Amino acid sequence: xxxxxxxxxxxxxxxxxxxxxxxxxxxxxxxxxxxxxxxxxxxxxxxxxxxxxxxxxxxxxxxxxxxxxxxxxxxxxxxxxxxxxxxxxxxxxxxxxxxxxxxxxxxxxxx
Amino acid sequence: xxxxxxxxxxxxxxxxxxxxxxxxxxxxxxxxxxxxxxxxxxxxxxxxxxxxxxxxxxxxxxxxxxxxxxxxxxxxxxxxxxxxxxxxxxxxxxxxxxxxxxxxxxxxxxxxxxxx
Numbered sequence: 001x002x003x004x005x006x007x008x009x010x011x012x013x014x015x016x017x018x019x020x021x022x023x024x025x026x027x028x029x030x031x032x033x034x035x036x037x038x039x040x041x042x043x044x045x046x047x048x049x050x051x052x053x054x055x056x057x058x059x060x061x062x063x064x065x066x067x068x069x070x071x072x073x074x075x076x077x078x079x080x081x082x083x084x085x086x087x088x089x090x091x092x093x094x095x096x097x098x099x100x101x102x103x104x105x106x107x108x109x110x111x
Numbered sequence: 112x113x114x115x116x117x118x119x120x121x122x123x124x125x126x127x128x129x130x131x132x133x134x135x136x137x138x139x140x141x142x143x144x145x146x147x148x149x150x151x152x153x154x155x156x157x158x159x160x161x162x163x164x165x166x167x168x169x170x171x172x173x174x175x176x177x178x179x180x181x182x183x184x185x186x187x188x189x190x191x192x193x194x195x196x197x198x199x200x201x202x203x204x205x206x207x208x209x210x211x212x213x214x215x216x217x218x219x220x221x222x223x224x225x226x227x
Contacts, residue, residue: 009151032212043115043201043218044154046211089153097144097210098167099203101153 003027004090006102014110019077021105023090026071032093035064035075037086038104044089048075080109115204115219123225124192130224132187136204137217142166143185145177146201148221154201160185161207189224197226 004025013019025033031052036044050057050064050073057064063076077084085108091101116135124130136143142161146154156169160179174190183204189196199221209215 006153034211041220043203043220045218046214046216049211049213091153091211093211095167097142097159097205097216098156098169099144099146099154099211099216100156103151103153 004033004092004100004102006090006105008105009103010106010108012108012110013080015082016079019075019080019084019107019109021075021077021088021090021107023073023075023102024071025073025092033064033066033073034091034093034099035062036089036091036101037084038089039086047088077107082109082111085109115202115217117200117202117219117222119222120220121223121225123227126192126194126226128192129188129190130192132189132200132202132222132224134185134187134202134204134219136183136185136202140204140206140217141183142205142207143179143183144203144205144216145185145187146203147171148199148201150198157187192226194226197224199223 034049035047038044048059048062066073087104087106089101089104091099118133144159145157148154158168159166163179176188179185201221202219203216205215
């Protein structure tokens with residue numbers, strides 16, 4: 001079974017600094033990876049995605065890096081803002097529309 | 112423009128009971144997927160409905176069943192509830208052929224089910 005793993009359950013970063021969230025995956029073929037953000041009492045919202053044919057994708061303050069040899073992807077948030085405090089999930093697409101999620105990382109931005 | 116609407120927001124059931132959760136997709140979407148998010152875990156795929164048929168299913172027992180109506184809304188039914196079914200149940204809608212690749216999924220806020 002194709003999996004994604006987020007090994008850090010929590011991360012604390014000072015406002016204005018860079019936040020780096022990590023995710024490892026297994027058994028990759030051609031794939032699409034995504035990052036979602038979730039606030040309490042809300043559903044996950046899409047942040048950014050990357051195809052496995054690319055190494056990097058950027059959207060404003062958010063950049064996702066894909067290291068295929070290490071089977072690792074990371075999300076960089078620069079600069080971090082208080083509103084970025086949330087739970088972040090990495091996910092991959094399996095089949096046409098099924099998402100396989102990691103366990104999530106709770107990001108806290110300190111003023 | 113209404114997004115995905117789920118009801119109820121919270122409910123408490125007793126072991127062995129049955130429960131029905133409801134989802135109205137975002138306007139213009141025709142595909143509904145259901146996910147279970149246990150405490151401290153990421154969402155897990157239960158199944159997906161398109162054209163009133165189950166198209167894909169995750170690793171969940173037959174106690175979990177669903178339905179999609181002609182107006183694209185959907186229900187998730189769980190029979191013979193277990194304590195382990197306590198979770199946040201998320202519904203996501205999309206347009207077939209669009210999918211989640213570039214943000215094509217829209218999630219609802221979920222239904223928090225507690226089984227006692």
